[in-house]
Amino acid sequence: MITRTRLASGACALLAALTAGLAFPAGAAAGEPTGEDAPKVNLVLDVSGSMRAKDIDGQSRMAAAKQAFNEVLDATPEEVELGIRTLGANYPGDNRKTGCKDTAQLYPVGPLDRTEAKAAVATLTPTGWTPIGPALLQAADDLDGGDGSKRIVLISDGEDTCAPLDPCEVAREIAAKGIGLTIDTLGLVPNTKLRQQLSCIAEATGGTYTSVEHTDELRDRVNQLVDRAADPVVTPVPAEGADRCPDAPTLKSGLYTDREEFGKQRWYRVDVEPGQELRASVSVGADRAVNPSYGVLLRAVTVHGREIVRGEAAGNGRTDTVSTGVRYPKADREDDPTETVCLQVTHSFSAASGVKTTPGLPLELTVDVVDGPSDSDDVASFGLGRGWWLLGVLILTGFLAGLVWGWLSRWRVSVWRTN
Amino acid sequence: MRITRTLTAALLMLGLAAAPALAEDEEPKDGAPTEAGTSFRTATEIEQGQDATASGSAGDYLYWSFPADTGQRPTVKATVKLPETHAAQTWQVDVYDGLRRRQSCQYGAQTRTAAADAPSVEVACVLRTVRSWSEPWANDPLPGTYYIRLTVTNLSTGDLGLPVDASVRVDSKDIGGAAAVDGSLGEPLVPGVAVKSEAEDEDSAVLSSIDPDDGWSSGWWSDRWVWTAVGGLLAALAGIGGYALTRGSGRPTRA
Numbered sequence: 001m002i003t004r005t006r007l008a009s010g011a012c013a014l015l016a017a018l019t020a021g022l023a024f025p026a027g028a029a030a031g032e033p034t035g036e037d038a039p040k041v042n043l044v045l046d047v048s049g050s051m052r053a054k055d056i057d058g059q060s061r062m063a064a065a066k067q068a069f070n071e072v073l074d075a076t077p078e079e080v081e082l083g084i085r086t087l088g089a090n091y092p093g094d095n096r097k098t099g100c101k102d103t104a105q106l107y108p109v110g111p112l113d114r115t116e117a118k119a120a121v122a123t124l125t126p127t128g129w130t131p132i133g134p135a136l137l138q139a140a141d142d143l144d145g146g147d148g149s150k151r152i153v154l155i156s157d158g159e160d161t162c163a164p165l166d167p168c169e170v171a172r173e174i175a176a177k178g179i180g181l182t183i184d185t186l187g188l189v190p191n192t193k194l195r196q197q198l199s200c201i202a203e204a205t206g207g208t209y210t211s212v213e214h215t216d217e218l219r220d221r222v223n224q225l226v227d228r229a230a231d232p233v234v235t236p237v238p239a240e241g242a243d244r245c246p247d248a249p250t251l252k253s254g255l256y257t258d259r260e261e262f263g264k265q266r267w268y269r270v271d272v273e274p275g276q277e278l279r280a281s282v283s284v285g286a287d288r289a290v291n292p293s294y295g296v297l298l299r300a301v302t303v304h305g306r307e308i309v310r311g312e313a314a315g316n317g318r319t320d321t322v323s324t325g326v327r328y329p330k331a332d333r334e335d336d337p338t339e340t341v342c343l344q345v346t347h348s349f350s351a352a353s354g355v356k357t358t359p360g361l362p363l364e365l366t367v368d369v370v371d372g373p374s375d376s377d378d379v380a381s382f383g384l385g386r387g388w389w390l391l392g393v394l395i396l397t398g399f400l401a402g403l404v405w406g407w408l409s410r411w412r413v414s415v416w417r418t419n
Numbered sequence: 420m421r422i423t424r425t426l427t428a429a430l431l432m433l434g435l436a437a438a439p440a441l442a443e444d445e446e447p448k449d450g451a452p453t454e455a456g457t458s459f460r461t462a463t464e465i466e467q468g469q470d471a472t473a474s475g476s477a478g479d480y481l482y483w484s485f486p487a488d489t490g491q492r493p494t495v496k497a498t499v500k501l502p503e504t505h506a507a508q509t510w511q512v513d514v515y516d517g518l519r520r521r522q523s524c525q526y527g528a529q530t531r532t533a534a535a536d537a538p539s540v541e542v543a544c545v546l547r548t549v550r551s552w553s554e555p556w557a558n559d560p561l562p563g564t565y566y567i568r569l570t571v572t573n574l575s576t577g578d579l580g581l582p583v584d585a586s587v588r589v590d591s592k593d594i595g596g597a598a599a600v601d602g603s604l605g606e607p608l609v610p611g612v613a614v615k616s617e618a619e620d621e622d623s624a625v626l627s628s629i630d631p632d633d634g635w636s637s638g639w640w641s642d643r644w645v646w647t648a649v650g651g652l653l654a655a656l657a658g659i660g661g662y663a664l665t666r667g668s669g670r671p672t673r674a
Contacts, residue, residue, distance in 0.1 A: 190580070195576055199579055209579065211581055254614055280518075282519075309555050320458070324519065324520055325519050325520050327555045366611065376601040384599075384646070390650050391650045395650075398655060402660060402662040
């Protein structure tokens, strides 16, 4: 065991050294981890009239939210830039038009001053309408700039009262526009309609939906979400695939994101040198209500249209994403030129009836071009054998060889003696 | 006499070589993750043998990732503690490899329905044995990162978003030489490995920084070496025996 471990680690060190030496000298590869900018979180709190209802642990929803906010503000990690936006906090009247514009920045997104933020939260009193859609649009604007991770946490106790602007579609458009923006939603003592709306908003951006009935649940969940924002994550690089291979963008190793409409295809190109292996995987996310049968197909094709390898996946039922991948090791023949491999992505999602089909579904593509394609000469490791049959055959052969050798030498001795 | 001793030694060697197959279990370590990711990109990395936990909401997609090396047959087990009152709901665990290809489960209840108000539900997936190499057109499990996705696939709207607690654990059985195939990958199937080798900053985020405790196996060793060597030895001994048979006992008879 020890020998094995040592051998393994030795070989790994060697491998690492080799890789480091061979790592291609290309400058900054696209998709190189960024994350130098501070992660930003915008808490969007519903301060509509219904927040007066006293049904969370015997206190009003507003009081519960304030208490939870105070504790969250205390626990917020240093590196997170936190802001607070309200909706329905200022206009108590009946004019729908004015009520639906009622969203304000309570505390700007930036380095957090806990005392100031808490003081601002303390001033809130339940007042007006529930303009979720407009609030989300503004909240996304608050987070503009920087390429750290961005997160909106929406806390509401009632569904949007400002139709026809569907907050779900607003969320989808925000996600399509900005990179790495996630909206998590929390419903306070929710009814079915609110659940559906808030989970639809979350789904549209890859976020999560939580129902909250107790103050500690609210605090824990918001804390968890803020902490999640602080986790360093690779930010994908936007890429725009083409309809056909010759027009496709050339990608290097990295993580990319794109949008693919229903029934369309996306092409990308990757250069692979002899002796390198291309690894690509693709995930297509279901960010809206889709029909229950779906699939994704990733093909690696030569520039002449010959298929090299394909990855396919299909499924049915509830899902967030469907993904597949391909591997293409290019043989190490020195006189071969660098090959351009075209990657074709298609998916077979179909939008449920009454669901908008634009923008397209989010697509995530990882490309890795690594050194050293692998080859195998035999089914078994080094062509070695194993098992009792092997031993039996070897013993039998050895025995027979011994017999023959013995007889042969006896015969030779007798021939020599007679002469 | 000597033959017997050599044989015994050979058999002993064989036994030693087979031994590693038995003990690979690790003690659960402190500091097991208490969070789960929500996508492939944010999957929480766990070690094999760790009891990772996470709190989430019914309807979340929870992601973890773990390393699996050549010769291992990982078993993923997940338990979900459900709220006190709920309707029947179906939970499912899916395992994906480093290329995000879904991996089949040989055994285990990958999908299970919890009856109404059941306190918890357990799902499990036993993967195929991880091979050191396979053809690019195959979907065989290869050494590298594996992703676990745990989610509810069927639940009533009333249960959407209710708090649940999930725990996962991955253990592996070492299959050993029986699964030792020829060839090895240039790099383990770890997403972002090409970017990682270029990045100079140690702290910067990577897609997967996963690494088994004792590094990736080189794929060089398998107990096939012992079998083959012992086979050769036994063949030699049988050869000597066969030779001795033809000579009878003692000196050759005079012609």
